[in-house]
Amino acid sequence: MTREGPDCLWTAGLEPPVTKESLSELDLNRIISDARLRHDLNFEHEIMFRPNTFGTRGTRKKRDEDQYFEALTFEFDFYIQLQGSPPSPSVRPRLNPTAATRRTALPPNAPRRVRRMISSIRDVVKTLVPAARWQTVDGQFDVDLRMQELEHGICDIAGLIEWLGNLLLCSCSPMRDPLVKAMIAKTQQAIMARDARQLVNAIKDLFGVLETMKLDVANHQIRYLRLYLLEDSIQYEQSQILDRMAAGWPISHERRWFEAGYEQPETEDSFLMFKESLVNLVVSHTGSFPVTFTGDYDRLYALQHDFRLCHYHAACVVAFRSTLQRLGYSRPLSFGSQVQCMQNIWAVITGLGQSFAFEPHTEIVLQIVTEAFHVCNILALPDSRTLFHTTLSFEQALSATGVVHKRVWDELARIVHLEVGAIFDMTPLEILNRYDPGPSMPGEDRTKELSLDALAKRTAHVIVLHWRVWAPLLYNQPGAEAEAAAEATKVTPEEEMAERRAQRGSHSSVKTSKPIVTPGHGSSHRSKTASISSGSDISQLSGYSHIEDSAQDGSGFQYRRSWT
Secondary structure, three states, rough: OOOOOOHHHHHOOOOOOOOOOEEEEEOHHHOOOOHHHHHOOOOOOOOOOEEOOOOOHHHHHHHHHHHHHHHHHHHHHHHHHHHOOOOOOOOHOOOOOOOOOOHHHOOOOOOOHHHHHHHHHHHHHHHOOHHHHHHHHHHHHHHHHHHHHHOOOOOOOOHHHHHHHHHHHOOOOOOHHHHHHHHHHHHHHHHHHHHHHHHHHHHHHHHHHHHHHHHHHHHHHHHHHHHHHHHHHHHHHHHHHHHHHHHHOOHHHHHHHHHHHHOOOOOOOOOHHHHHHHHHHHHHOOOOHHHHHHHHHHHHHHHHHHHHHHHHHHHHHHHHHHHHOOOOOOOOOOOHHHHHHHHHHHHHHHHHHHOOOOOOOOOHHHHHHHHHHHHOOOOOOOOOHHHHHHHHHHHHHHHHHOOOHHHHHHHHHHHHHHHHHHHOOHHHHHHHOOOOOOOOOOOOOOOOOOHHHHHHHHHHHHHHHHHHHOOOOOOOHOOHHHHHHHHHHOOOOHHHHHHHHHHHHOOOOOOOOOOOOOOOOOOOOOOOOOOOOOOOOOOOOOOOOOOOOOOOOOOOOEEOOOOO
């Protein structure tokens, strides 16, 4: 088959970048059933969805969108020709100079996208407006009728977009009004100028508005339901685990990590074993974490990284004091002077950026010696002997088997013990309100997190919540009994499974003893937050995805957290 016209007509996707299916990840039933999201709600006050535009997926998504809208531009240019207008200046140079000026100029075998685009806009809009308006939307976006109008050159595109914009203005958050109005104005300008590229840019803005509105609705639903999701989080996670056990997941061996990591295995206090073993996991574990921590992988890696930073900071202090001692400085150093010196050293560490590693960098050693010379009022440049001594002292302090590492480890374990005792009897919401963690991803501002106190609080938070989920299923059972329980669960009769599902209520739906009432679009057509579509039947919900796992490359959306 001969391919006429530009390559994008043949290679670009047929579906628009925003469809009802692509936005289904933000549906309420998906949010309710997203185990990872419900787990993360225990650790973050403000979780918000946003488009997943990062990494290889984001690059691929941007490329596909550009190709799609490029192909759509050529299609609309031919429809504009049918209205008696020459091709728009932005497209004319790319057209075949021998192409006809009528509809036949479009390659007859080339895929068409406008029909699917109209259908997708209709379907997405219906998820954002009250059900009472669906019939009107169907009438305005009658695909067959609109295609006939386009082919005969009588479609009022500007009027259709203006009608849709006014409908969206009645349903979206007021903060989105400028986006909608700008989209309407751009469409009108494009039609007046007979410019297909400008028209497609307006349609691109329309898809952006629809996606933003859907995100607003999803974020509003999370805020509205977060108390219910928090209160039910432990039971929901346990129900998910029980379902996996019933499907044959053997979990008895997943307790070996904490038995092996405890120094006194003969103890009968399984929580003490678990608490100490998890601190050991944070401090000294290498490789992958046990699968029971799937929902906390990113948190544990961040805790490990921050513990090493705390150890590195303590090693800097030791090397600094050792250098002062070598220089003959015997007077006590004031707290303010020491803080200022360490801030200057830490500024060098931060400046290393991605090149930073947990080793005695030359730049950091030089800064430690410089600060020591400043305290001792030495005006000369640092000499090689002092630099060598400081480097040696720094290396010894950084050793994982050294005294400094053991001291930091013991102090972390002590604070964790106190913090766990303080929050053990709190509800998930009370624990969340107690902690207000700052960012802790590499490369972000870590000033709030770089302390053993903050590290111990985050560790205690993971310990208590993980224990509440897994203790009755795994850790409170001896190894042999756990294996027997898993085997027994695997062959549980259907009657017992039905009884267990009835006991846990609506973990696959939102029918609970605490009825959830969410504001529909019919209650108020203008509110300061996006309303929940009345098309979502909250009484018939079942099941969404995540930033590191579920919404990584397999999902179009991710939710933002302040710390991981």
